[in-house]
Amino acid sequence: MKALVITNKINNKFNPSLLNLFTVIKKIAGNSNYEAKTDVLVIGYELNNIVADIAKYQVVNKVLVIDNPALDHILAENIAHQIAKIVGNYTHVLINADSFGKNLLPRIAGILELGQISEIVSVVSPNIFKKFTYAGNILSEIESFEDIKLLTVRSNNFEQDEILANQSCEIVHLEYTNPVSSKIKFISRNVEDKLVNLDSAKIVVTGGISLESKENFDNIIRQLANKLNAAVGASRAAVEAGFAPNDCQVGQTGTTVAPDVYFAIGISGAVQHIAGMKDSKTVIAINTDSTAPIFEYADYGLIGDLFDIVPKLIQKI
Numbered sequence: 001m002k003a004l005v006i007t008n009k010i011n012n013k014f015n016p017s018l019l020n021l022f023t024v025i026k027k028i029a030g031n032s033n034y035e036a037k038t039d040v041l042v043i044g045y046e047l048n049n050i051v052a053d054i055a056k057y058q059v060v061n062k063v064l065v066i067d068n069p070a071l072d073h074i075l076a077e078n079i080a081h082q083i084a085k086i087v088g089n090y091t092h093v094l095i096n097a098d099s100f101g102k103n104l105l106p107r108i109a110g111i112l113e114l115g116q117i118s119e120i121v122s123v124v125s126p127n128i129f130k131k132f133t134y135a136g137n138i139l140s141e142i143e144s145f146e147d148i149k150l151l152t153v154r155s156n157n158f159e160q161d162e163i164l165a166n167q168s169c170e171i172v173h174l175e176y177t178n179p180v181s182s183k184i185k186f187i188s189r190n191v192e193d194k195l196v197n198l199d200s201a202k203i204v205v206t207g208g209i210s211l212e213s214k215e216n217f218d219n220i221i222r223q224l225a226n227k228l229n230a231a232v233g234a235s236r237a238a239v240e241a242g243f244a245p246n247d248c249q250v251g252q253t254g255t256t257v258a259p260d261v262y263f264a265i266g267i268s269g270a271v272q273h274i275a276g277m278k279d280s281k282t283v284i285a286i287n288t289d290s291t292a293p294i295f296e297y298a299d300y301g302l303i304g305d306l307f308d309i310v311p312k313l314i315q316k317i
Contacts, residue, residue: 001029001126003038003092006083007054008074008100014042014050016200017096020155022059024094027123027158037061038094041086043079045072055169062169068176073186074100080107082178087148088112092126097152097256098199099247109150116150117142119256121157121279135252136275156199156258157279196231198248204259206233206250206277209241210266210287210306217243220310221265227317233257233277235267251276266306269294286310 003025007018022038029036040054041064048067055063064086071079087093087108095101097119109116121139122130128143129151198204205228207221217238225232234244236251250257252272262280267273269285269292277283278297285298286306295301302309 001035001092002090003028003094004041004087004090005038006041006043006093006095006101006104008042009044009047009050010197012050014054015096015098016197017098017153017155018054019160020158020200021094021096021153022057023158023161024120024123024151024153024155025059025092026161028092028126039064039090041066041083043071043074043083045069051171055171056167058167060167060169063171065171065173066176067173070176070180073189075181075184075186076100076104076107077181077184079178080104081111082176084108084111086174087150090148092149092151094151094153096155096199101152105150105152112148112150114146114148114150115144116152117144118152119154120151121154132275135271136278137271154256154258156256196225196229198231198233198250198255198257201231201257201259203228203230203261203263204233204250204257204277204280205230205263205265206235206267207238207243207265208235208267209237209243211238211243214241214243216307220306220314224263224265224310224314224317227314230261230263231257231259235270235273264294264298265310267294268292269297 005021007015025038026036039062040060043066051063051065095105117129120129120131128141130141133140205221205225207217211217222232232248233250234248236249238244239249252275256276258279260281262277262283264285283298284300285294286302286309290303
């Protein structure tokens, strides 16, 4: 096995999902005679501090760096061809199944004409992986016969193992040589300040369309999340109503989360939403409808008006 993990930076730190991907590498190696080592490819701009932090982890064999001002805002179209040449040297290529990974790896698969296994949640062997299909209703085992296994990973499904960080491995700086498309360019980015990242949060507070307005969403969901040092999530309906930005959406077409505690407030529990949070360890649901599907997945359910219950909860906290 010769593995490569592709990552980027978030808020001037390395993507926290990287540590979960190290766990996946250990599981692949643990189901074989392979050594649990991986190269890491870091893409972005002004990466020196991040690269030094990554290089300390003992699971890392070598750090490859593509650091260029053109990658300050990474566009998959402007990096995929160069990465496709790099991954040809590996047997397993892993990336987090976030918006960055789900945009980049399929392009690489297309360039190399390889199959890709998306959003794996478990490792059976170096060639067999588990993933959910049909909106999370079926857990399938997928076997890959490709020479290069291209894998996007639901990192929340893999606990971060205790990995020693006391080494200094080789760091290789690569020149940015990817052709830059004249048909696509970065225009702007509007990011809300979020103290806790939704992908890796231990507690997630999610609100639905029942909040009725963005003002209510902010006053109730965000306030409770701040009290609990939690990430903010939203149903698709709440996002489409403008209560929260797209990167807060939890569900089949949004972010998949698996926190220790998940609050579903004013959410009925459509199958698409359940697919994005069903692996949460403890689910607390608040809804006026006692027949709402969310209660089938809830460990604790409160049947009542969220406008009465949540402010009392915030006050108690």
